[in-house]
Amino acid sequence: GLSNVEFVRTGYRKNAVKVLHIRREVIHHHITELIADIQLTLKTHKDYLTGDNSDIIPTDTIKNTVHALAKLKGIKTIEGFAMDICEHFLTAFNHVTRVRVNIDEVPWKRLEKNGVEHTHASIHCPEAWQFCEVEQHLSMTPVVHNGIKDIKVLKTTLSGFESLYGTIFTTLTDAKDRFFCTSVYARWKTVKDTIIQKFAGPYDQVLVLDRIPQVTQTDFNFIGLSNKDEGYNSLDNPPGNITGTVCRKPRAKM
Structure with a gap:
């Protein structure tokens, strides 16, 4: 009831x-x-x-x-x-x-x-x-959080992924070099200074979320052309997330 x-x-x-x-x-x-x-x-x-x-x-x-x-x-x-x-x-x-x-x-x-x-x-x-x-x-x-989002960053080299933890279900192989495309979301709690009445750092906490769209090489074989790392397809839906929370360390006692 x-x-x-x-x-x-x-x-x-x-x-x-x-x-x-x-x-x-x-x-x-x-x-x-x-x-x-x-x-x-x-x-x-x-x-x-x-x-x-x-x-x-x-x-x-x-x-x-x-x-x-x-x-x-x-x-x-x-x-x-x-x-x-x-x-x-x-x-x-x-x-x-x-x-x-x-x-x-x-x-x-x-x-x-x-x-x-x-x-x-x-x-x-x-x-x-x-x-x-x-x-x-x-x-x-009031509790105030600020943030920035939808920052798209793309690296076309120097983003390898190696020495991964493998199991019997792992099919992914090591990649010494690859694309890395990410959309960054960052959010932090803002501390208000009651004296100067404005918002200022440093920040108490930062939460970062990286969304990684998948990039695959375009296949031109059907029209008799080779692809020498020039053409790529990107997928709209990100296949994975990376998150991290950063907190300020306790200040040393004087």
């Missing part, structure tokens, strides 16, 4: 709120485009148990609030803006107990001509996406 179960955590969210913020300084324009997901947790569970929606803040209201905050407070950093969103919902509504905000920043950079930056023209340059994750509970300090 229901008396034997309880909610561990609840929440509902508005996904993919897109904001394009323009800051105009004399002749120079600065743009910040972001995509935000906002999740709220409320004090009661009556909407789950009885269908009572009287406490529900509509997701459309959440979307409009994000746009209004961008207008009222501006967007200096995506981390600061995420904290502004958390603070608003936790202070404006007495029945909101937790807010989680995930933001991806769209990678724009100023267009350059002959080494000179254009005053108001930008180019989409998706070398890497910056993101942040901010979660705050009522009357508690």
Whole structure:
């Protein structure tokens, strides 16, 4: 029966709120485009148990609030803006107990001509996406994570894989040289300096995830041509992951 179960955590969210913020300084324009997901947790569970929606803040209201905050407070950093969103919902509504905000920043950079930056023209340059994750509970300090993702790196040599651990099921042979293509995802917990009120390193923790797409040599034999390490096929789906977590060592006691 229901008396034997309880909610561990609840929440509902508005996904993919897109904001394009323009800051105009004399002749120079600065743009910040972001995509935000906002999740709220409320004090009661009556909407789950009885269908009572009287406490529900509509997701459309959440979307409009994000746009209004961008207008009222501006967007200096995506981390600061995420904290502004958390603070608003936790202070404006007495029945909101937790807010989680995930933001991806769209990678724009100023267009350059002959080494000179254009005053108001930008180019989409998706070398890497910056993101942040901010979660705050009522009357508690926000927890902030930053990261970068979708950094694609390709090495065409000096990436051997040898002396692997083999079993009776192993068919892979040693490769002294091979392609290595990876998409890097890095996420770290950010420590906020309460004196200077900005985010700064060093970082408490870094999590790196490498995704390795498979590269195979193209076969041209069917048209009578040889392939002298010139043509290759890459697969979209990565066959494996490499992960690593890096933590700061405890500081020596003086």
